Amino acid sequence: MHKLTKTNFLQYLACPEELWLAMNTGGHPTTPSLSALHMMEQGNLIDGLGRTYFEDNFAAEIAENGSEARFQESFETDQFLVRADMLAVNDQANSLVLYEVKATTSSKSDHILDVAFQKMVIASTGYTVERCYLVYLDKNYVLDDELMLPELFVVEDVSDQVNEAYQGVKAAAAAAFAYINGPEPARRITVGCGNKLQCAFVAYHYTDLPSYPVHDIARINVKKLEALVLDNILDIMEVPADFKLSRPQRLQVDIAQRNQVIIDHKAIAKELENLVYPLYFLDYETFAYAVPFQNGHRPYQQLLFQYSLHVIQSPGAAISHHEYLLRDKQELVSQLLFSLRENMDAESGTVLVWNKSFEQGRNKECADIYPAYADFLLSVNDRVYDLRDVFQKGFYLHPGFKGKTSLKSVLPVLCPELSYETLAIQNGGEANIKWHHWTEGQFQGDENDSTKEALLAYCELDTWAMVRIWQELEQVTRPGSAGNGPR
Ligand code: SF4
Secondary structure: OOOEEHHHHHHHHHOHHHHHHHHHHOOOOOOOOHHHHHHHHHHHHHHHHHHHHHHHHOHHHHHHOOOEEEEEEEEEOOOEEEEEEEEEEEOOOOEEEEEEEOOOOOOOHHHHHHHHHHHHHHHHOOOEEEEEEEEEEOOOOOOEOEOOHHHHEEEEEOHHHHHHHHHHHHHHHHHHHHHHOOOOOOOOOOOOOOOOOOOHHHHHHOOOOOOOEHHHOOOOOHHHHHHHHHOOOOEHHHOOOOOOOOHHHHHHHHHHHHOOOEEOHHHHHHHHHOOOOOEEEEEEEEEEOOOOOOOOOOOOOEEEEEEEEEEEOOOOOOEEEEEEEOOOOOOOHHHHHHHHHHOOOOOOOEEEEOOHHHHHHHHHHHHHHOHHHHHHHHHHHHOEEEOOHHHHOOOEEOHHHOOOOOHHHHHHHHOOOOOOOOOOOOOHHHHHHHHHHHHOOOOOOHHHHHHHHHHHHHHHHHHHHHHHHHHHHHHHHOOOOOOOOOO
16 A cells, blocks of 8 residues: 655646556656756755754744744654654644745745645644744845855745645545555546656557657647547647648648748848857856855856857858856856957857847846946847747748757757767756766766866857858858858
8 A cells, every 4th residue: 555645646636647657667767867866956955954944043932932843754644644844843732833845936836735735644643733834945035145044045824825725635635545556547648748748657658659749739739639639649740631720830730741841041041131240159058056156146046157159250250169167166157257258249249049038138147246247248138149030930940840949959950960969968957967066076087077078068069059050041041151161
């Protein structure tokens, strides 16, 4: 008989099938992903800081009131098991106050369900849960030399929300317990899940999924997806011609089914004509951590730790490359900004990026923290051109993009000679966690050098990929143009 924990309960609410599989067949991968481990690490860090905050600020008052502060105490019934982060327990009165620590910057509906589940289990063991609090990070907290825990944490009384959710949680928890101990759920494809079939349950039951499923139709709504799935249409190649879709969705399906490439040469040429030399191809890597470690930063604020920049000074000129990587967590971002400013004209030249809101957002934040660089960074923002626009505006449509416009979807189609798959670091999430571990001193000997090289190679490919895509667009729209300058 499996007991249900609060984590299982929330997993059940998200997707019962996946939970059943994980609990009954070991259907989840046994090794958690790098990002899952990173989330756990941050959760543990915040739990520890929350405890220190609680001990320093509440424990004395709790003792004066005849209660005792307790941490990570377990409560168990025949069906359920919980471990409470922090409690103020009055054993004489058989009552307690519950504090749940979250490594987030706001309270979320899931947190209320989590606390209501804990309250239900604790109440079943004979205690009266008098009040419930969430303890989480203040998103407006700004680090100024020393970490101030009373300012870092927010304590919110969620007793009323928990009471409102209580009966529903009780019923759902009973159903969840029966479900995980019940028969194997039938094989089925569901809809409306953000995982888009990337889950253990689907992988376990469906080894022959189409490589381009209907779930990949951009922004398809649940109702339409459901209609297709119920009709057993999983492959985008089988979507009927009379199935109602939006114009862009129909176009995506049509070009997939006809294996057709659509290029609006005129529109692309017009976009490219507006670019002004020198051309700068810029990409940032950032790291968002629960606890800020550089002055001026807030919880989870993206810290800019690396840039890569390819530069083409004039048509046909050789392409140069510049980069900077912060070597430790105390090295100020201003060092990186200094390097970037050294390698860019302060006022002229188009800055090509992929997904401009990201680079522009970081520039705005850095301009606030480092006013000496504000003019330069705001000028960069004024000169940004988002190369992704060509694809997002539908000027270049290719079945190989599979309806996506990310750099990693476009690059292998336009420049098949380039690939992230040969790199030691293959995506941004991996890059920022590796940087975190590298600067924490978690690697030994050669691993330090290889990690640094891998970080540099990954970011460089991001900007080189943009250069190559721009060159391909130049070739397509203006054959023989100066786009293909030597590297
Ligand atoms: S794809 Fe389906 S089975 Fe997999 S997690 Fe989503 S809803 Fe659950």
